[in-house]
Amino acid sequence: MTAKVHSIGVSNFTVEHLTRLLDSVEVVPAVNQIQLHPYFQQRDVQAFHADHGILTQAWSPIGGITFYQEGSDQPSTLDDETIGRIAAAHSKTPAQVMLRWHLQEGRSAIPKSTKAHRIAENFDIFNFELSADELHDIDALDTGAGGGPEYSDDLLLSFGVSIPEA
Amino acid sequence: MAIAGTSRMVSSSWAMRGEIRGSGLVRGARRGWVAALARSNRWLVSASLSCSARTRANSTPSETPAQVAAFHAGVLVRRGTVGELGHVFPSEAGDAPLAAERDDAGLLRGEACAQRGEELLYLVPVVHDVDGSPGGVGTGSPCCSLPRRIRSSFGLPSPEASAAGPRDNVRGSHPWLAGAYRRSMNTNTITLNNGVTLPAIGLGVFQTPPDETRSAVEAALSVGYRHIDTAAAYFNEKEVGEGLANSDVDRAEIFVETKIWITDYGYDETAQFRQERRQARPRPARPASPAPAPVEQVREDAGVLPSAGEAAP
Numbered sequence: 001m002t003a004k005v006h007s008i009g010v011s012n013f014t015v016e017h018l019t020r021l022l023d024s025v026e027v028v029p030a031v032n033q034i035q036l037h038p039y040f041q042q043r044d045v046q047a048f049h050a051d052h053g054i055l056t057q058a059w060s061p062i063g064g065i066t067f068y069q070e071g072s073d074q075p076s077t078l079d080d081e082t083i084g085r086i087a088a089a090h091s092k093t094p095a096q097v098m099l100r101w102h103l104q105e106g107r108s109a110i111p112k113s114t115k116a117h118r119i120a121e122n123f124d125i126f127n128f129e130l131s132a133d134e135l136h137d138i139d140a141l142d143t144g145a146g147g148g149p150e151y152s153d154d155l156l157l158s159f160g161v162s163i164p165e166a
Numbered sequence: 167m168a169i170a171g172t173s174r175m176v177s178s179s180w181a182m183r184g185e186i187r188g189s190g191l192v193r194g195a196r197r198g199w200v201a202a203l204a205r206s207n208r209w210l211v212s213a214s215l216s217c218s219a220r221t222r223a224n225s226t227p228s229e230t231p232a233q234v235a236a237f238h239a240g241v242l243v244r245r246g247t248v249g250e251l252g253h254v255f256p257s258e259a260g261d262a263p264l265a266a267e268r269d270d271a272g273l274l275r276g277e278a279c280a281q282r283g284e285e286l287l288y289l290v291p292v293v294h295d296v297d298g299s300p301g302g303v304g305t306g307s308p309c310c311s312l313p314r315r316i317r318s319s320f321g322l323p324s325p326e327a328s329a330a331g332p333r334d335n336v337r338g339s340h341p342w343l344a345g346a347y348r349r350s351m352n353t354n355t356i357t358l359n360n361g362v363t364l365p366a367i368g369l370g371v372f373q374t375p376p377d378e379t380r381s382a383v384e385a386a387l388s389v390g391y392r393h394i395d396t397a398a399a400y401f402n403e404k405e406v407g408e409g410l411a412n413s414d415v416d417r418a419e420i421f422v423e424t425k426i427w428i429t430d431y432g433y434d435e436t437a438q439f440r441q442e443r444r445q446a447r448p449r450p451a452r453p454a455s456p457a458p459a460p461v462e463q464v465r466e467d468a469g470v471l472p473s474a475g476e477a478a479p
Contacts, residue, residue, distance in 0.1 A: 007362045011425060030358040031423075033395075053359040059370065059395075103366055108356055110395040110423075112370030114378045116385040123367060123389050126354065 009033065009057075015048045022052065031055045036107065037063035038077055038098060038138050040146035058102050061109035062095040062122075065147035074147060082137050090128045093121060100125045101138045354392070364421055368393030376405045383409025387420070397425035 009031030013021065022028065032049060034042055036058035049056045060066075063077030077083060083094045090097065095111070099122060102109040111122040130138075354365045369386040371379050371394065379402040383394055392415070396406045403424055410420060426436050 007358055007360055007364075009423075028359055030360055030362065031364070033423075055356060055358055055364070059372070099367065106356075108364060108366045108368065108393075110368040110370035110393075112372055112374065114374050114382045116381075119369060119382060119385045119391070120389045123386070123391055125367070 007031065009055075011059075013045075015044050018045075018048055018052070018054070028052055029054055031057045031108070033057040033059055033110075035060050035065060035146045036102075037061055037066070038080065038083065038101070038141040039063055039066055039074065039143045041139070041142040042146075043142070055108055056106070057108040057110065059110055060147070061102055061107075061111050062098045064112065074145070077141075080141065082141060086130065086134045086137065089134075090130075092125075092128060095122060096125050096128075097130065097134075098138070100128065100130055101135060104130055104135060354390075365391070365393035367391065368395045368421070368423065370395050371402055371406060372397070372400055374400070374402055376402045379405035380409040380412065384412055387413040387415045392419050393421040393423065395423045398427040398430070399425065 007030040008027065009029045010017070010021065011033035013029075013032050013034070018029075018032065032045065032054050034045055034056065036042055036046075036056065037060055040063075046056050048054070066074045067076035067078060077098065078094050080094065083097055087094045087097045092100070095118075099109055099111060103125060113119050113122060354367055356364045356366045358364055369382065369391050371382060374382055379396075383406055386394065387409070394406050394410070396403050406422065410417060410422070430436055
């Protein structure tokens with residue numbers, strides 16, 4: 001049988017997780033997929049990635065977790081004034097601006113949608129360019145607070161699954 | 167090896183032509199000779215770096231400068247400001263943040279065409295083999311992988327005029343480095359640290375119901391996506407596969423990213439898990455939380471599964 005796993009990565013690893021991992025393995029993960037959007041930029045993790053050649057891959061890249069969660073009291077990235085202003089300047093949507101921001105800052109992003117027109121919209125980002133100032137302005141939106149659970153070891157333990165040493 | 171310190175230290179460690187002004191902190195990579203110039207407040211680099219260390223075209227990242235042969239490191243930034251994340255931006259409109267000089271072309275994997283505003287977080291001296299191979303920059307044959315626009319703006323000869331083809335010794339011999347380089351802004355491709363290329367934008371199918379996954383995948387492929395991100399815990403891997411199969415796009419072009427569930431952690435378990443996925447066996451118990459636990463992501467080709475012999479542990 002031919003093996004066809006080409007790359008291995010991790011997701012939701014913190015700097016602590018990555019440090020522990022790199023201390024014990026030879027293969028540096030190709031990717032760490034983390035929650036990353038303008039309101040939650042995880043700069044410590046990004047900096048660690050940069051130091052170690054790990055690609056930052058953003059889940060919830062347009063901040064969906066800020067608006068699709070019921071009861072969330074976080075403001076929505078889609079309604080953000082700064083993002084809206086930049087979007088208007090480029091005749092693009094806020095989602096496209098955010099994805100373009102990821103692209104220009106060297107990240108991979110995996111926007112989720114089930115709607116064909118949204119799927120197309122999310123891919124229509126290769127024909128405009130954000131300026132340095134615009135990137136800066138989006139960088140400045142970081143609140144340091146993400147949506148969803150904390151990714152601690154407790155999350156794993158809560159499933160009652162013992163993880164093999166492998 | 168680690169390089170750390172100020173630009174002054176760099177200039178003493180690395181033979182310099184030109185100048186570096188400012189107080190750019192040079193951070194060493196964990197392995198290898200890469201130094202990322204970033205995280206200073208403001209700095210100016212207008213130079214090519216000529217490194218006296220020795221390199222070979224096939225040297226490995228773990229080799230220290232002392233072990234690698236003479237190479238030119240790339241021209242870096244002219245005038246820049248560093249953003250909060252350590253991104254380096256040109257400070258003046260129209261300033262090309264990256265510039266190549268004659269005989270130093272082919273920097274950043276040929277992407278010395280960083281445009282205004284492009285993040286330069288991963289500035290590194292880019293190795294060009296000078297002494298190690300015929301046709302290198304040291305023999306008078308310039309590297310020619312720069313875009314024509316950039317070449318002409320710096321008075322470089324056209325690619326056709328060059329005896330040497332585009333050089334790619336960085337990507338070839340230092341694959342883990344390649345992922346740290348900036349890609350050209352209007353492409354969808356990122357090179358990972360193992361040399362594999364990943365389409366930057368992928369379709370996410372987290373929480374996409376199985377019966378909607380197929381059409382979403384097909385819609386994505388039809389508008390140019392070549393990367394789908396799923397997971398065992400999303401319960402739609404099978405439908406992702408069906409969407410791929412329904413598409414006219416060659417499977418070899420498509421990067422599928424998935425995640426192993428924690429019940430399948432382990433070398434053999436993961437291989438077995440992939441086999442089960444393929445056979446559409448019952449799924450593992452649905453996680454209590456929709457949030458993915460730290461898991462491995464794997465890429466697999468359609469219909470071909472990892473084996474214990476070849477899959478990475």
